[in-house]
Amino acid sequence: MRLLIIEDEPGIAGFLKDGLEEEYFAVDVAYDGKSGLDHAMTNEYDLIIIDWMIPVISGIEVCRQIRKSGSVVPIMFLTAKDTLEDVLFGLEAGANDYIKKPFAFEELLARIRVQLRSKHQGDDSLRAGHLNINPGTHQVFYETSEITLTPKEFALLEYLVRNKEKVCTRSRIIEHVWDIHFDSDTSVIDVYITFLRRKLEHAGCGNLIQTIRGVGYIIRES
Amino acid sequence: MNREVKHVLRNTAIRLKKWTVMSLRNRIALYYTIATAFLIALVFAILYFMVESIVYKQFDDEVNNEVSEVFADAHVTSHDFTSFSRFKTFIDDTAVNSSEAKKDPKEAAKVDTEFIQLVNTEGEVINKSNNLARNVLIFKPGETKTIYFNSTINNSTIRQGQLPLLTRDGIIKGYLIVAVPMKKAIIVLQDLETVFLFSFPTIILTLFVLTRLIAGKSILPIENVIATAEKMTQANLSQRIGLPYHHDELYRLASTINALLDKMQDAFQREKHFTADASHELKTPLAVVKGTLEVLVRKPREREQYENKIQFCLMELNRMARLIEQLLMLARFESNKINPHIEEVSLPLALEAVTARLQPVALEKEIELKVTGMAKATVTADSAMLDMILENILSNAIKYSPAASVVTITVEQKERKIMCSITDQGIGIPEEKLHAVFERFYRVDESRNSGTGGFGLGLSIVKRLADLQKITVSVKSEKNLGTTFSLTFPST
Numbered sequence: 114m115r116l117l118i119i120e121d122e123p124g125i126a127g128f129l130k131d132g133l134e135e136e137y138f139a140v141d142v143a144y145d146g147k148s149g150l151d152h153a154m155t156n157e158y159d160l161i162i163i164d165w166m167i168p169v170i171s172g173i174e175v176c177r178q179i180r181k182s183g184s185v186v187p188i189m190f191l192t193a194k195d196t197l198e199d200v201l202f203g204l205e206a207g208a209n210d211y212i213k214k215p216f217a218f219e220e221l222l223a224r225i226r227v228q229l230r231s232k233h234q235g236d237d238s239l240r241a242g243h244l245n246i247n248p249g250t251h252q253v254f255y256e257t258s259e260i261t262l263t264p265k266e267f268a269l270l271e272y273l274v275r276n277k278e279k280v281c282t283r284s285r286i287i288e289h290v291w292d293i294h295f296d297s298d299t300s301v302i303d304v305y306i307t308f309l310r311r312k313l314e315h316a317g318c319g320n321l322i323q324t325i326r327g328v329g330y331i332i333r334e335s
Numbered sequence: 336m337n338r339e340v341k342h343v344l345r346n347t348a349i350r351l352k353k354w355t356v357m358s359l360r361n362r363i364a365l366y367y368t369i370a371t372a373f374l375i376a377l378v379f380a381i382l383y384f385m386v387e388s389i390v391y392k393q394f395d396d397e398v399n400n401e402v403s404e405v406f407a408d409a410h411v412t413s414h415d416f417t418s419f420s421r422f423k424t425f426i427d428d429t430a431v432n433s434s435e436a437k438k439d440p441k442e443a444a445k446v447d448t449e450f451i452q453l454v455n456t457e458g459e460v461i462n463k464s465n466n467l468a469r470n471v472l473i474f475k476p477g478e479t480k481t482i483y484f485n486s487t488i489n490n491s492t493i494r495q496g497q498l499p500l501l502t503r504d505g506i507i508k509g510y511l512i513v514a515v516p517m518k519k520a521i522i523v524l525q526d527l528e529t530v531f532l533f534s535f536p537t538i539i540l541t542l543f544v545l546t547r548l549i550a551g552k553s554i555l556p557i558e559n560v561i562a563t564a565e566k567m568t569q570a571n572l573s574q575r576i577g578l579p580y581h582h583d584e585l586y587r588l589a590s591t592i593n594a595l596l597d598k599m600q601d602a603f604q605r606e607k608h609f610t611a612d613a614s615h616e617l618k619t620p621l622a623v624v625k626g627t628l629e630v631l632v633r634k635p636r637e638r639e640q641y642e643n644k645i646q647f648c649l650m651e652l653n654r655m656a657r658l659i660e661q662l663l664m665l666a667r668f669e670s671n672k673i674n675p676h677i678e679e680v681s682l683p684l685a686l687e688a689v690t691a692r693l694q695p696v697a698l699e700k701e702i703e704l705k706v707t708g709m710a711k712a713t714v715t716a717d718s719a720m721l722d723m724i725l726e727n728i729l730s731n732a733i734k735y736s737p738a739a740s741v742v743t744i745t746v747e748q749k750e751r752k753i754m755c756s757i758t759d760q761g762i763g764i765p766e767e768k769l770h771a772v773f774e775r776f777y778r779v780d781e782s783r784n785s786g787t788g789g790f791g792l793g794l795s796i797v798k799r800l801a802d803l804q805k806i807t808v809s810v811k812s813e814k815n816l817g818t819t820f821s822l823t824f825p826s827t
Contacts, residue, residue: 124623124651132630166615193618194611215622218629 115139119149120164137268139292146170165192180207187228241274255316282329364547379531398496401513450514556585572600612776620655661792668799675717682712689725701739708746714824720800727793732759758819764812773798
């Protein structure tokens with residue numbers, strides 16, 4: 114899952130990036146409204162966190178612009194403004210959630226996961242056949258046995274399972290699993306897919322990830 | 336007794352309360368009506384008495400005519416009282432007129448003709464005209480001059496004249512009383528009275544209603560003021576009173592209140608800004624420290640990583656401590672609870688202390704601190720506060736100066752006032768931002784993390800401290816040439 118953080122305070126952006134990357138998210142940071150908006154328009158993010166008071170373009174305006182472009186990406190406001198009017202104003206501008214500074218990192222994480230849940234999902238856990246993924250604890254179970262994955266393998270599997278029954282192209286996988294500093298050599302995906310398949314096979318679910326030749330990969334439940 | 340007094344007092348209080356809650360328009364109408372009522376009453380009274388006196392004057396003339404007729408008929412004058420008996424002729428003469436009376440001697444006096452009566456000094460009737468029949472005209476004894484008065488006969492009003500009859504020696508021997516009926520005149524006077532009595536309350540009532548209406552109309556702008564003020568809340572000071580068309584007192588009242596509201600709104604806005612800024616400035620480092628530590632303890636890490644993060648947090652905390660200190664200082668100075676200890680201070684000495692303290696910082700950037708001008712200058716100030724002002728301005732100058740430049744401090748005398756200017760060679764402050772530099776949390780460089788480490792409170796503190804000591808602070812700046820802060824001290 115790839116996130117964008119638009120926050121001018123380096124201290125906050127810093128620990129957010131550190132903490133979220135430890136949670137297997139790919140994180141990009143923009144330090145002002147304009148570059149944040151540029152990022153949001155050019156890359157595909159699974160969630161955007163915006164500070165309200167940022168230089169050049171205000172957070173509210175960035176949020177409005179993103180919504181105007183037709184994007185429905187979940188947007189969370191992060192701000193020291195804490196009056197009821199501010200909260201309402203922020204939500205009306207198109208934000209999905211609003212979290213006040215200072216906040217607990219765990220709460221932020223939980224709220225991010227809520228935003229990433231799909232419509233049909235009652236809780237955070239993801240399923241594909243007998244495969245069960247818990248993004249909160251980063252555990253993967255096949256029936257009852259646990260499969261140990263590296264962060265990147267986990268992120269890759271999570272993305273594929275979230276988009277099960279859909280073909281995931283290599284470029285989309287790159288977009289959502291790696292951050293902006295990754296140079297777009299898509300062959301790295303094939304390497305990680307190989308690692309993943311080996312581990313899954315070892316656990317007993319060999320054919321979960323299928324290759325669509327020349328395009329990408331797909332997970333089919335049947 | 337006591338209870339009665341209490342009762343009266345309570346009643347008075349209630350009445351007073353009613354009076355004080357009376358609306359302005361009613362009061363204006365009431366005052367106006369009372370004043371006018373007095374005037375109208377006066378005019379009516381004057382009119383009435385004028386008419387009355389004119390009427391009486393006419394009747395008095397008639398009485399006089401009658402008297403001269405009597406004398407003419409009798410060939411006598413009042414002085415020639417010796418021929419008193421010759422009045423008989425007159426009596427006989429009038430008797431012709433009263434032939435009707437003779438028909439019925441018991442008939443009461445007819446009141447549409449004049450009556451004549453002669454009395455001696457004792458008031459005994461000597462002779463009278465027949466038309467008086469059994470009636471007698473009223474006699475007022477003891478009068479030495481001709482008098483006129485009203486009396487009644489058979490319930491109708493008559494005007495009487497009473498003329499003393501004198502001998503040549505001036506001795507009153509008797510009186511000639513002549514009376515004329517006043518029937519029509521009295522009706523006129525009574526009508527006049529009725530008209531006045533009825534029209535008075537009508538006029539007053541109409542006047543009250545009209546004045547109330549007009550007063551209500553003319554104080555309409557006040558109603559506007561009230562309506563606007565009622566709509567106003569602390570959060571919404573944007574309402575303004577509509578100005579009346581006429582440039583009168585109410586116009587001035589409305590515009591004065593509007594101006595006051597502008598000021599209030601401005602102050603309120605600034606306060607709101609300040610609170611928002613302060614909350615942001617305080618919450619941000621708190622959020623940074625909290626978040627950093629929360630992320631840090633989520634997983635076991637290398638010793639080096641712990642040390643780095645804790646160092647980082649300590650830096651943030653130090654910054655926060657500095658901010659809190661400045662905020663508290665500002666709050667203390669702004670609460671006006673601080674009394675400056677004003678004394679005579681040597682400005683060059685104060686400058687020397689500050690420059691010496693800031694020399695290491697300046698040296699780091701290879702900045703020269705040059706002090707020029709008067710070597711001796713005494714100003715009145717609080718030395719500790721002056722020190723704080725100078726340090727703030729000077730450290731600002733050093734902070735915004737490019738490396739290897741000069742900061743010039745000049746002490747001079749202008750129009751008997753001592754002035755101290757601190758000039759840097761920095762990039763300057765744009766003109767449109769110059770006015771705001773003394774505002775709290777204002778930074779010319781808008782990005783909050785410009786690396787200069789300031790909060791935008793230093794100059795606010797300077798301004799506040801200067802105000803306390805009646806020192807004028809001003810700033811002027813030229814782009815790319817530098818900024819000058821000037822302190823003008825009060826003349827000693």
